[in-house]
Amino acid sequence: MSYFKNNNNSLFFSFIFVLNLALVTSSSLTPKLALFTPGYLMHIANALPNGAPPLKLRCQDKNHDLGDQTLNVSEEYKFKFKGQFFGGTLYFCHFYWNGKDKVFDVFNDNISSGCGSLGAFLSECYWKVQEDGFYFGGRQDAQFEKRYSW
Numbered sequence: 001m002s003y004f005k006n007n008n009n010s011l012f013f014s015f016i017f018v019l020n021l022a023l024v025t026s027s028s029l030t031p032k033l034a035l036f037t038p039g040y041l042m043h044i045a046n047a048l049p050n051g052a053p054p055l056k057l058r059c060q061d062k063n064h065d066l067g068d069q070t071l072n073v074s075e076e077y078k079f080k081f082k083g084q085f086f087g088g089t090l091y092f093c094h095f096y097w098n099g100k101d102k103v104f105d106v107f108n109d110n111i112s113s114g115c116g117s118l119g120a121f122l123s124e125c126y127w128k129v130q131e132d133g134f135y136f137g138g139r140q141d142a143q144f145e146k147r148y149s150w
Helices: 002-024
Strands: 039-046 055-060 065-071 076-082 091-097 100-107 116-119 122-130 133-137 145-148
Touching (some): 039 100, 055 076
Antiparallel strands (some): 055 065, 122 133
């Protein structure tokens, strides 16, 4: 009897794994929610000085272009996404401000470890754009670290 119970558990978890993999690897332009894959909430805040020109940015991954965004001082752009089951999720952004521009990964496997947990399978990542560069913190109230200059 114990053989059948263990076998049923194995079948159930195998089914969940295959279902999860199918949802994650879907080619649809709309991100699919998948069981057991982490979700992320990305925040990009314009922390430039008062009176500064707007910050412009465009973020994307290999399948999703999130379009042009314009942020006035103290405004924030947010987007959600699901990580890939086996890692390898990457989002990059191109920033434009006051005649300067900068492109870098705002999310990859290395950055993900610095994001702050909001609970099971959900984390948030914060970027602040300042006059002297780009700062990363795992949560809004975290200690931010300068990662890039303009």
